[in-house]
Structures are given as C-alpha cells and as structure tokens.
Amino acid sequence: MNIKLLLTIAKSLLLARWRQTLVAAIGVTFSITMFITLLSFMSGLNDLLDGLILNRTAHIKLFNEIKATKDQPIDLSDKFKSSYHFIHSIKPSNARQEIYNNGAILKALHSDKRVKGIAPKIIAQVFYNVGAIDITGVINGIDVEAENKLFFFNDYVTAGNYIDLLNVPNSIILGKGAAEKMLANIGDVIQITTPKGDRIQLKVVGFFQSGLVELDKVQSYCSLATTQKLLGKSSNYITDIQIKLNDMTTAPVLAKEYANTFGIDAEDIQTANSQFETGSSIRTLISYAVGITLLIVAGFGIYNILNMMIYEKMDSIAILKATGFSGKDVNTIFVVIALSIGFFGGLVGLLFGFGLSSVIDQIPFNTASLPTIKTYPINYNPKFYTIGITFSLITTYFAGLFPARKASKIDPVVIIRGK
C-alpha cells in the first residue's frame, strides 16, 4: 500500500514536469542508443577481424616439425650419464613431414567427445609455371567436405564451386592473387612443378580469396587425393591434422595432451594467434569506456534536473513530511522518479540502439579483401542490451540518490515558517 502510494506520488510529480522529465529521459535514451550501437558495431568489427583468422585456423594443429631429435645417442650411454654433453652441428635426420599412423590418430580423435571436428590436410610446396617463369606456391590438399564444414571454405571461394574439387579429377582452386599472376581463368589448365621435379597439369575450377592478399598470391587448394597423386604418395599420406574443439579455451591443455599421446607436435590457436586476442580485448575495452562515459554524462543531467525539481517542490516535500510522510518515504519518491527516468529512457534507448545498428547493418561495405562481407558488420549480442539497461538503472539510481537524500533531509519547519 505504502509503496503503491509513493509510486503514484512519484508518477504525479514526474508528469507534472513532463518537459523536464522528457529532457532527462532523452539524455538517457541518447546515451543508451549510442552505447548499444557503438558496442554492436565495434563487436561486429571485432568478430569480423577475428573471424578472418580464427574461422580458418584450427584450434589445434597436429603436425611433424622438422627438427633434430631431443634424444642423442650419447644420452643412452651409462658412462656419460653424469656429464654435460656438448654436441655441435646436429641435423635433423630422416625428416618426414608425414604423420605416422594417422589412421589410428584420426580414429582416436573422431571418438573424442571434446572434439567438434577434424580435417586432415597435406601441405605441398610447388612451383606454378607461368611460361618460362616458376612462381613458388603452396598447395593445400584438403578434405573438401570437412574443410567446408569446419572452416567455411565455401565462403572464400569467390568464383566456381568448391565441390568441383571432388567432382573434377586433377582440379585446383587457385588463390586469387596467384590466378592473376598466371592469367588463369576458370576452365583453364595450369601446370605446376612438384618438389621432385614432376610436371603436372591441373584444371582450374575456382578462385579463392582469403582477405589476406599475401596469402592469396601463394595458396591454392586441391583435394587430398589429387595432392597425394601429385606428390606421388600413398592414399594415407597426410601432413597435418586440423582439429576444431567444442570449447576453444581448452585448446592449450588439449594440445599438450595430444602431443604426449600421439608423440607429435601440436600447436594451439592461442599460442599461434595471441595478438588477435589482445587486439579485440582492447577494442572492446575502449567501446565500453566510451559507452559508460556517455551514461555517466546522462546521469549528471538527471542529477541536475532532480535537484531543480527538489528546489521547486520544497513546499510539497515539506507538507508531505508535515502530514506524516517520513524522510525515508520522500527519499523513495525521488529515487523512484530517477529510476523511472532511467528505466523508460533506457528502454527506448535499447529500441533506438537496435534500430540504429540495424541501419548500420544495411550500409554497403565492400572491400576486396573481405569477399563475404557486403555490409558493415553488427553483432546483435543480447549481452549489450542487458548491460545497457543495467547501467542506465545504476547511473540513474546514483544520480537520484543524492538529490533524494537532500529532499529527505528537508526540515518542514524551515520551509513552512519561511513563508
């Protein structure tokens, strides 16, 4: 009853000064709108930039690094057990990039619950023959379907159909840059030289554009079988296993585990791409800082307006107190006024913020390096909306608290006798 009464009084005071109320609410609305838009846009950009690398990077990559073995023959000798060994000019011997026993490893990974998917891969160094000139290149032999499922391969194939890699024998999808250098069109046949010196002809079925120009000048894609054939290897030859996990954050731990279990090198995404994490977290920090500053400024607006309202309503406050409303009641009334400005202003702000980000989402944004992006990226994460409304309530609460305390301390005798 009491609370309901205080609410109706707060409402009447608010509506009696609806212009001021509106101005205060617009302040909150504006800041929430900007907060939502800024964060959605910023975070959309972050996701885009991260996705550029992270989407196409395996969470864990299993491979054989070419390096000298850690265990040298002298270590096995009992005679020199307690000595320190100086060995010079160690060279890796018998280096094979192939992953041994990969059938068993793939099987073990398939049955691992933490793994979302795996895509085996062969990396082959080749030369693209352009007339008399050889250009260095890399052919990625991929499991076309798995690659598409896990790494959105199709998104980056700008011309041609990715599945033709499987359907057309001896086919290749060329990097856009490489294709331009070779003046190759879809349907053309290009010639490459393998590291062993064999010349092989491949049919171009598509172009690939990753967004990283340097990469596109070098990289091309073939199916696993085609790559095995051009390297002259058997059908169980693979050099990399790319793993996507259900939870990316467990990658460093799992990478160690796999390295031990399979006796193989494993690299996790956090180690390989640590700079992206840093970049996006700093961008996020900046957008939050700007957004919260906007809200605090709106809070000062509310503080001013409530202060003014209290001076205007001095008489009313005095009489409320004289007729039996306690300081706490008066305090509640003004806090309710502030909170309702914050709540309704914030709510409208959320709507406007959503609207504005939708508008930005429609603005064309074409760049050669980002083939899949047609408009500005926006992240409609409900988290921003929750944070927005929470902060608008918190700032308006504090903006209202101090004027409300002042109002609750008004001595009715001073006001009433002052007349």
Added chain:
Amino acid sequence: MSPIVLQAKGINKSFHDPITIQILKDINFTVNKGEFVSVIGKSGCGKSTLLYILSTMDTDFEGELLIDGESTRNKKEGQLALVRNEKIGFVFQFHYLLNEFSVLRNVMLPGLKLGKYSEEEVEHRAMQKLKILGIENEAHKMANQLSGGQKQRVAIARALINDPLIIMGDEPTGNLDKKNGKIVFDIFQELAQEFKQTLLIVTHDNEFANSTDRIIEMEDGRIVKL
C-alpha cells in the same frame, strides 16, 4: 474530566545562531480531549515555535512532550512521522496543497499513507470531510483551480482525514479575508461542538480567540495566562 491529549512539561528552546536567545521558557500546560484552545500573543513571543514543537516537527528542544500519554523524546524520525500522520492534523497559514493532485487526492494522501482503510474507503471518507466543509463539488478540480478560502477548507479536510486526536493550526485565518476567515472559524467551531474535535489554534486575532473555550496567552516565551 476528559482524558489529556497533549501535555507539555518544562519545554525550553533556544536559538543559537548568531547568539543564544531563549525563545521558550519553561512551558507547562495540558490540552484535554474536546477542548478548543487558542494560543495568543504578540509577534515573536514564541507561539509558532511552540506549536511546531508540539506538532513533533521540531525536535530540538529541552523538556518533555506527551501526545496521547506517550513521550516523543526517544522516537525516531520515522516514528514521529507516524505520530503526525495518525494523531495530529495540521492547518497552516498557507494552504500547502499539492498542485499536482486533485482536491480529493490531496485530502486522501495522509489517509492513504496511514493505510488503515482501503483506497475506496479513504476516498469515501475524504468525500465526507469535504461535504462537512461544504466543498464536495470541488473535489475533482485540481488544487490550483480553487480560491484561497476554498483551498484553506481543503487543507482542513486534509487535517481531518485520519480523525486526529488534535488539530493544530498556525494562524489558519491569517491569509484570508474577513469573510473567508469567518467561514474557517465557523468550521472550527462546528468541529469542536458537533464532533468534539480537540483543537489548538495559534492566532493573533483576539476576536477569534475570544470565542474559543480557553485562551493561552504568551509573552516573551512564557505563558502568562492559561
């Protein structure tokens, strides 16, 4: 002998700014139920100060104040607010209505705050009080649309809404012309006689005071005549 509604025991009050001046000196008196008491005295004799102490709004004094037999000494601000709400009706020189509300709502507010009756009942009671004061037709107007005399009557209705033990008035006719002053006075008289309402009115209008049951006369912070 009717029960004692209000009792002042040795009340002293001083202002300390800029120099200490004693405003009230050893005030002792009682008000019985159903009495119509007026307090008179020259300007500055401390009668209004006394009234604000008696109304519990001013707590900065020495001595003891008993309302309905209970001391106000050790009560907190919230408890005193409750005492004012339930037991004291106040009529000021200026009406102090809330312009944001209708007349009816203004009268209802202290009743709703008390929460003893449901909203419908409080509304019904408010209408009754307005009827007693002859302004029931103005009930749904906004407070600022009324004339001065009407506003003061609304203020009296507001003071009556919780059936208080005592109504206190600080020059309730001071701001009104003779005709409206007369109306307000008649209302007080009617309340005292018909409804046995206890009234304590501060005034400097001797004519007003002479028609009350009892006059307390003050001079220089002392009661000179009970």
